Structure formats: C-alpha cells, structure tokens
Amino acid sequence: MDPEYFRSDMCWGTLGTVRPHSNFHPDRDVWELQTALEKKDCGTIVRILTNRNNAQRQVLVKTFEELTQKDLGSEVKRALSGEVEALMLELLMPPLHFEAYRLQMAMAGVGTDEETLLEILCTRTSSELKEIDEVYKKMFKKDLEKELRSETSGDFAKLVVALLNTLVATLNGKKCDATPWIDILTSRDPEHLQKVLDEVEFQTGLFLDEAFDKRFSGDLRLGLKVLVQCIQNPDLYLAKRINIMKAPQTQRVMVSHCEQDLLCIRAAFLKLTGKSLYSTLQRHFKGDLLTALLNICRSED
Structure with missing residues (x-):
C-alpha cells in the first residue's frame, strides 16, 4: 500500500477510503504507467491506479493521451485480462459514467439484474440520479426511464x-x-x-x-x-451486497462507494459478519485482484 496515503491530510474528514494522493505528479505517473503497460507489470498499474482518487485518475487519462497519443483504457485492455482488467477499467471511469455503465450492464443480455438496479436507484440522491440519467443518455443514446420500463414490468416497473x-x-x-x-x-x-x-x-x-x-x-x-x-440502514444493505464475495458485484459496490462512504460500509460489514472486510477479502480473492481490492478497502478494522 502507498505510504503517501497515510501522510495525506487532504481528505481525512471524508467517509471514503480512497483519497487524493498528496504527492501527485501526473507526468511521472504516466511514464511509470507506460513502462508498466509495455511490460505487462500488473502490480505497478494496480499500485498507481488504486492510490489515486477518481479526479486524479481523470487527469492521468488526459495526460496519458497528451504525452503518448494513446488511450489509457485501451492500453490497460491490451496489457491486462480477466477480473483485474475489469476493475482497472472501472476505476478509470468518471463516477457518473460508472453508475450509468452499471445500470446498463444490469439490463444487458438475457435477464435483468434487478437488485443492482435497486441498489443504485435506492442509494443515490435524486440529484445524483438526475445526473446519472443525463450521462446515461449521452453514453448509450437511450432514455434511461424507457429502458427501465422495457426491462421491468407490472408493479415492480412502477x-x-x-x-x-x-x-x-x-x-x-x-x-x-x-x-x-x-x-x-x-x-x-x-x-x-x-x-x-x-x-x-x-x-x-x-x-x-x-x-x-x-x-x-x-x-x-x-x-x-x-x-x-x-x-x-443503507450501509448495512451495501455491506450485505459486498458480502456476496463474488466479482464483479463486490468490486463494483466498493468502487462505487470508495470515495464517499466505504468506511461506514466497512463498519457495518464488521457488525454484520463479526469479521473485517479487509480480512474477508483475503479469504476470497487472490493475486493482483486481491491487491487492488485491499488498496481500495485500505485497512483492517
């Protein structure tokens, strides 16, 4: 884990676990990322992307394109695979884009993931949902309300x-x-x-x-x-969602809440299971995906 995280005093008043990196130098990060991507050095990619907050990651996306004339997301796809690739790509999405993407994924293919729809619709404020709705239209060229109506039915649709x-x-x-x-x-x-x-x-x-x-x-x-x-008790509900301990559900809830209220969800998880989220993740995941999830979770409770 990045020691700079513990020295940062920029964001200690928040209830998120991922905070701004206090010694942020985007040019330096980009060159380190470029080398790591060429070598398929997953450890370095995970270390950098999980130790920057989303606003800093958006700066990295822009700086990477300016300095290399390449798209960072596309390069991550080329260098990585599987669940860790999916997690890194999710971390690169702006928050509203990520929520719109989750809604679209919940309605894609055969069958609808009703609980993911409910999770997002029930845990976001009306102003956040309005913004997500606007982003959804731009990303998918579809009306979110019409999509929800077409994918659900009866009183549930209401x-x-x-x-x-x-x-x-x-x-x-x-x-x-x-x-x-x-x-x-x-x-x-x-x-x-x-x-x-x-x-x-x-x-x-x-x-x-x-x-x-x-x-x-x-x-x-x-x-x-x-x-x-x-x-x-939204924190308890989200702790239950995380406790499924299956990617992508666990990682998507963690990414969705890591800069807002994951500390509260961690506390609810401990009360629910009698075990810390940090330790529980270690029993269910391994390798670079585990490292990334632990970096997002941050510490033992």
Missing part, C-alpha cells in the same frame, strides 16, 4: 420508475395494494420515511420484512424490501 399514496391499511387486508407503498417510499425524505415505517411496524405488529413476505411476491417484494433496507 416502483423502479415511480411516485403514488397511503399505508397501514394496505398491510391489514388479505389483498395488498402496492400503489400506496410505491408512492410513499419513493416520494418522501429518509428521515420522514423512517418515522412512517416505525409507525407501520407498531400498528401492524409485524416487521416490514415479514409483512412484505406475506403480502407481496416476486420482484416487487424484492424491490420494497431493498428500498426499506436502504431507508433504514
């Missing part, structure tokens, strides 16, 4: 795209109406929603997970449960 009205009565009847849940859960701020959800549990005598299991099914049940988890 939930993924939605806003509607009222609560407790819907869980007490035999037939449950999804409409008010979709409305309230997608149109109120988290602090207000937490009070509403506490009151619903008190009045029904059911934990919401139990209530959703009894009253809903399929993708809608998954969607409502994920949304409530993200309202009640």
